[in-house]
Amino acid sequence: MLRRFIGFLSLIALFSCQNQNTTDELSRWEAQADRVEILRDDFGVPHIYGKTDADAVFGLLYAQCEDDFRRVERNYVWAIGRLAELEGEEAIYSDLRANLYMTEAEAKTAYETAPNWLKELCVAFADGVNYYLHTHPQANPQVITRYEPWMPMFFFEGSIGGDIESIATGGIKAFYEGNKALTFAQPLEELWTEPQGSNGIAIAPSLTESGNAMLLINPHTSFYFRPEVHVVSEEGLNVYGAVTWGQFFVYQGFNEKTGWIHTSTFVDFKDEFEEEIVESEGKIQYKYGEELRDVEAKTVRLKYKAGQELKEKEFTFYRTHHGPITHKNGEKWVATKINWDPVSALSQSYTRTKLNNYAEFKDMMNIRTNSSNNTVFADGEGNIAYFHGNFIPKRNPEFDFSKPVDGSNPATDWQGLHTVDESILILNPGNGWIQNCNSTPFTAAAAFSPKKEDYPVYMAPDAENYRAVHAIKVLQAVKKVDLDSFLQLAYDPYLPAFEYLIPELISALEKTGNSSQNAVLQVLKAWDYRTSKESVAMSVAHFYGENYQREFRSMNRFINPMPTAKIPTGAEITTVFEKTIAQMNADFGTWNTPWSEINRFQRLSGDIDLKYDDNEPYVPIGLASGNWGALAAYGARTYEGTKRLYGYRGNSFVAVVEFGEKVKAKTILAGGQSSDPNSPHFFDQAQRYADVNFKDVAFYKEDVEKRVVEKYKPGRR
Secondary structure, three states, X not given: OHHHHXXXXXXXXXXXXHHHHHHHHXXXXXXXXXXXXXXXXXXXXEEEEEOOHHHHHHHHHHHHHHHHHHHHHHHHHHHOOOOHHXXXXXXXXXXXXXXXXXXXXXXXHHHHHOOHHHHHHHHHHHHHHHHHHHHOHHHOOOOOOOXXXXXXHHOOOOOOOOOHHHOOHHHHHHHHHHOXXXXXXXXXXXXXXXXXXXXXXXXXXXXXXXXXXXXXXXEEEEOOOOOEXXXXXXXXXXXXXXXXXXXXXXXXXXXXXXXXXXXXXXXXOOEEEEEOEEEEOOEEEEEEOXXXXXXXXXXXXXXXXXXXEEEEEEEEEEEEOOEEXXXXXXXXXXXXXXXXXXXXXXXXXXXXXXXXXHHHHXXXXXXXXXXXXXXEEEEOOOOEEXXXXXXXXXXXXXXXXXXXXXXXXXXXXXXXXXXXXXXXXXXXXXXXXXXXXXXXXXXXXXXXXXXXXXXXXXXXXXXXXXXXXXXXXXXXXXXXXXXXXXXXXXXXXXXXXXXXHHHHHHHHHHHHOOHHHHHHHHHHHOOOOEOOOOOHHHHHHHHHHHHHHHHXXXXXXXXXXXXXXXXXXXXXXXXXXXXXXXXXXXXXXXXXXXXXXXXXXXXXOOOOOOOOOOOOOOEEOOOEOHHHOOOOEEEEEOOOOOOOEEEEEEEOEEEEXXXXXXXXXXXXXXXXXXXXXXXXXXXXXXXXXXXXXXXXXXXXXXXXXXXXXXEEOOOOO
């Protein structure tokens, strides 16, 4: 009886302690919410004001969850390796990949090593999301019911995916499921999807009407990938731009003194090391020089959704000092080494938002953890700059690191990182402008560009593409620009890829003498290679170009033809063209269909995986694919049950910024700020997006107050 009574008292004490912890936590959240104010402007953009940076981060995460909790949740479910709990067993190798580089225990250890200021921000991140869930029980989280401060260790660079997503899960599955070698072939359709990337353009004071530096921030992402935010604290934070859902720092944007745009890079930031494995007496080792080293083995149990229940699968994975084993080449185990320094990476990503000039920005770049990006920069002192890559390992030039190297040879090890000064860097070039469109740095500043022969091959294997060709063409004509004419430049409708495709096609058609195609031939002859809503030639050229690529693979988004390209004959070109016209006649009733009747912007729900319907309302779009060299890229395709094209990737958040005594900017966001179809900001920027009618940014508090529609504290909306 006494034991039962003691047990009863212990149970009461446990519940009392839990209730006290819950009460204390809620009190902390409410106290922090009191130090935060969210002002929503006439487009629903949240302007978040906090006493401290941590307060501002708390408010930022709360506001993000208000706008699209599902995307915040999805990014962390993916990043921390719990996607299979949401999507089923087919996603378990994505989860295993996350664990190969960092387990939950290792993330917690990394968090504990962070400086106190960064820990405070990580705590504020978790508190902001958890307070949202507390005040919105209807949010119904699908996987993660409580967010923890260590979680940002998995999601540190800014762009969901980044380095780790470049590692194929197919190889991981083949190795850890059956110890099989990797076999991988890229499907043709993947080669011709809309490119992910960005355009960055900086213009020096010598070419602007105001005499101030200007910057184009033009990421090409999937739509609704990032919202627009403004975050301010009394500790010197005042930053505006796009934040990837769930992160606590603006990824691409500007403060009063500096601005930056990241463009995806082709710098070689990862390497594969073929390990020579030796197994004896139940021990797994690998050769390294004259020694045998133990292969590190770790066991994880991963959950996956199976119908209405969760099941588990156990994996033992392996690491060498080169990194985790990700696949096999023949009989060789392969370790893939990438940048993995989450504390430094988070520090760099956040520090970037609070800098005052180029000198400070360059110092920040020397942290060297921004590995999957180039950066175009401008500041209030009139500087423009370009950093090609950031995390660039030094390699022994005796080896070809574009292929797997011998991990048993110590000479293949990385030899530290290149400094910013050793990397490709452009500062204030004499031509007065810098451009990068996920393209080679060796044309980034015309005659003032760096020289290819001055750098290791692995530092800039990037090819030229049609967007860069286009950017150079329009920038060479620049005299004096303001924000409006800068926007016109960024949306110039010329499509240089058709300089190659259409004359070749016209020549082939004229040689065949097929009079049945004379009408469309005359339309193409009269075309100036510019896209517009009214253009029929654009419609024909788009479908012809896609069919041409499927058939011949002789052009891609880069200027040089693919190695597998076939040089088509005139008869073969004509055949592809005739198939294109027949397809258009069948799908649209006639080939003579204006582009905007085919090319559409539609948002019917706030779901992550959207559905489209030819019979539902849409916004006509005159923009075109970046594959053709469109600077203002609009990737569109058909979906199940549709004949028309619906936009899914390209221009998303776009800004033009001018630095001076006061910063000025104009922005647009694809669709709108909110994922809620009942919100006035669900699709309120769509027509503006189509018309290139950018909104003025309210950056200073007095301007925000003039445009404020709603003002509240988290939890009291």
